[in-house]
Amino acid sequence: MAQAAGHTGDLLDLFRSEGALSRIDVIERTGLSRSTVNQRLAALERADLIREAGGAESSGGRPSTLFDFNAGRAKVLTADIGAMGFTLAVCDLAGRPLDHLSRDVEVWSGPETVLGMVQEGFDSLARPDEVWAVAVGVPGPVEFDAHRVVNPPIMTGWDGYDIAAAFSSRYRGPVVVENDVNARAVAESRLTGQPNLVALKLGTGIGAGLVLNGQIIRGDKGAAGDIGHTRAGHTDPEPRTCRCGNLDCLETYAAGWALVKQLSDLGRDVRRTSDVAALVAQGDMEAVRLVRAAGRSIGEAVAGLVSILNPRLVALSGQLAECGEVLMSGIRERVYQQTLPLATRDLQIFRSELGELAGVTGLALIAIDTVLAPGPLTELLGANAGT
Template identity: 45%
Template sequence: MTEGVVGARTPGSGDLFQLLRDGRPRTRAELAVLTGQARSTVAGRIDALMATGLIAPAGEATSTGGRPPATFAFNPASQVVLGVDLGATHARLAVTDLASNVLADLDAPLAIADGPGPVLGWVAETGTKLLETAGRSPDELAGVGLGLPGPVEHATGHPNNPPIMPGWDDADVPGLLGARFDAPVLVDNDVNIMALGEHRLAWPEVADLILIKVATGIGAGIIADGALRRGAQGAAGDVGHVAVPGAEEVVCRCGNVGCLEAVASAQAVAAHLSAAGLEVAGPADVVALVRGGDVTASRAVRQAGREIGAVLAATVSLLNPSVIVVGGILAESGEHLLAGIREVVYRRSLPLATQHLRIVVARTGAQAGVLGAAAMAADHALSPAAVDARTA
């Protein structure tokens, strides 16, 4: 950044720290070369970072003559974050260090329809107990990341007309939860945090990735050029309400007809199988039938994959991802869903766009969301501006 330009920020300790986030030990001399800053400046900033605990001595480098130089590395154990993934009927919480290593976690049933007061009160109480389980104090909490099953305006953290969350519209989630934790609270929708978690922990080398969650609804999280893309109102990736050719007669809960969610979600497949005479109460029964070898259920899931593939084919041509990750409960049914998606995407998309495209099931499984929420909180706490504020 250029000094003297109005609004420009002079690189400080926060920028130096970013070079150490990969965990690799470096000497003062190496950091001076990488930053182009004077050794005295680098030494002062290392001292400031060590005072916060964010970096720590990491031994000595190989000597080239004389006393071996000291090295310094990121210390992810210096603080912790709380990740929270809330679904329609469940909650997952995890306390992790600043490098996403899980120290304590918990899965529990929870009804999002109970409203923001009871739900966030439970989150605060349970999160505090989980910190104790991890052997950490509230003073060590650097931030809270929370995922919600509906549209969220990320800049404010307020839900935006969430269809399955009565009483949550425009609720001040960061304010309500921040009153219980003396730490920043970041909020996003559940699919975005799943995409972030899967990208960070399973595909860090991939710059362009789409995660599609196939559960009660269908949504996508978009990683483009290495960053999560949310769109103008936080509605990017809402593929569940893209119209599917040939499905015009199916009414969606959004009021339109022929939406992908109405014909290919886990709930839609369950309803289809129930109407066909199978004993299916919900998505978990669909997964059980497919795993048990039921032909009717397997064919229904594969057809759902084809419908999803028809929408993803256009997305592939538009965004050209390297990887499409399929998550959500219907992905637990095995290869039938993936086979249907691959069948249509590879047939309809341009060969150039699919030449190296991989379509895979989520590697982080059900933990993708809570790990992504924790990573979101850690990213905020470790941003250059936040680190500068701590070392000022």
């Protein structure tokens, strides 16, 4: 039964990635026998995960029935929690946001306060019985299998807190906890159709989300892509203390928090990363100089990623990315200097065009992949068998 349902999950993936298909299409693509295909299509139809989508002309003139993935079958709830507030969305099973809302709250107010507000928002977006999965994105390192953040630099009070447990008693499906940049990388990959990419978030901190062959790369514990705390771009002989406690991390040269501090020390009235971008837009010479140097430092870290992973796209987002070419030119300069030509032949380094819903969309896609994976899908098909 489990094995058969597993194959049924593979079949569902086909509809999710290719759209409407006829019975013959499915037989041709999978190489399965007609009777096996009939059996699995029937199971998916009973669960209302696929539906008849009208007929298509077949070569013999007789129309053959098309089946399509029923993205409206259930909902997923997602929370993209940032340093200064969060965005929530209720999405369909294709990851499309149906409704969303945003609230301001500092993440260091602690998990009880922030997640309490998230739950209130979730309640206004969907009833628990129509939700199949929940995904929460946070701006810190996530131990993925344990659903917890570990030693997060800006998330005071969250260290080791079981985020999934805050929701798992209310919703029947899986609760996924994910790093915010990983979620963005997944959205960027699916929406651009590019299976190999690096998403860089350049804001108060610096992080990277990695997608290879369409799969998110988390590493052994979930720490993959944390380039902000490598020593790339280290140029100053004077040691610089990072907010993580180590010396000379990339963030001490190029993160929003470090640039704010440096410009403030130079007498500029800056409090947050958006103020740095505003100074650059005004042509402030010191701000332009520091952001250019930050670009070169970030470029060294990106060059390392490009050499190791050979992505097709490097997509930049975050408030520091609003500095535009002043930042990008330094990144491109170092990447092209420090990598082999084959790695950069078709490489594009660009500013992400995804809007404010990129995080919740990526989270929804991760949650849906989780709940429609063969194991959980078997449970769902079992749970729906009698209804």
